[in-house]
Amino acid sequence: MYILDANVLIYAFRRDSPQHGACYAWLSKTLSSGESVAAPSWVELTVLRINTLPSLGDLAAAPEEVFAFLYGLRTQPSYQLVEPGTNHLAILESLCQSQNPRGNDLNDAFLAALALERGATLVSTDQGFGRFPGLRWLNPLGPG
Numbered sequence: 001m002y003i004l005d006a007n008v009l010i011y012a013f014r015r016d017s018p019q020h021g022a023c024y025a026w027l028s029k030t031l032s033s034g035e036s037v038a039a040p041s042w043v044e045l046t047v048l049r050i051n052t053l054p055s056l057g058d059l060a061a062a063p064e065e066v067f068a069f070l071y072g073l074r075t076q077p078s079y080q081l082v083e084p085g086t087n088h089l090a091i092l093e094s095l096c097q098s099q100n101p102r103g104n105d106l107n108d109a110f111l112a113a114l115a116l117e118r119g120a121t122l123v124s125t126d127q128g129f130g131r132f133p134g135l136r137w138l139n140p141l142g143p144g
Contacts, residue, residue, distance in 0.1 A: 005124030
């Protein structure tokens with residue numbers, strides 16, 4: 001199973017992004033292969049929130065465009081929502097004790113704990129995930 005960070009979906013959605021081609025190609029290829037691809041619901045919310053930010057001005061997407069993208073994902077047989085299980089909080093606590101994340105870095109720790117709990121590979125363009133011991137992660141843009 002692959003668990004997606006929001007940045008992969010944001011780039012896959014945004015055709016104006018330099019990272020669009022690589023992220024869209026990876027996502028399309030992986031979904032077509034039948035491999036399991038998942039995201040927590042809050043990652044989908046983040047995709048909606050970031051792409052519709054008023055501060056983007058003319059580059060802001062209409063909410064209906066983002067919803068269409070998300071519905072398109074959800075129609076893929078190999079895509080699913082994934083939420084924390086019963087061991088997630090303990091794994092998150094352990095990561096927080098060893099890595100001391102604060103603020104926005106807690107989102108990364110949360111996703112890392114989710115991937116560790118599920119035995120999944122985390123997919124992100126954020127090189128910072130390398131700091132979490134035992135986490136398998138993949139950057140669709142290639143090596144840093």
